[in-house]
Amino acid sequence: MPKKAVILLHGVGSNDADLQPLAQFWRQNNPDITFITTNAPFPFDQGIGYQWFSIAGVTEQSRPARIVAARVQFDRTINDLLNQQGMSLQSDSIMLAGFSQGAIMALDALVTQRFPLAGVISFSGRLASPEPFVQGHGLKALLIHGKSDPVIPYTESENAATKLRSAGFNIQSLYETGSGHTITTAGAIAAAEFITACMN
Structure with a gap:
């Protein structure tokens, strides 16, 4: 029987422990799904x-190249996690859920389709991957962003939604009034419902 897993990707300067409470919350409603947190491959240099x-020193112009350069280690991290779980991208259902820089990498995996994903969740993210994007053919993604985010403006998720829809992805979005650069309870609940819908 195919297995199901959601891999949670933390933001810059964080670690796997920061997203474990979210994984535990999602696990309550989806006990048949494995929720995996992991550290990013590089120590935070600040x-x-x-x-x-x-x-x-990152800029809007230099960010895409840094994302491309990060793909090798990102892919190795994902594949190592799945091997540890005895899972296969070809036979099992895998989702990515990222926050901030983790969301940037999750969306990059979405638009390049380097993995056969069941869906992607982006919290407080941006789509900064270089175009062209692989056509989505209805692949689902949920973009959640606080309208008072001082780190990554919520307009980045709005712009991402527009580009992703143009590329054929099925996009749902939730923009939260008064919320900052964080994952709210409402956002976590919306994401839990999205996970259930994608995995079933």
């Missing part, structure tokens, strides 16, 4: 924690 790519 403090404690880890990063998927360096943000030191």
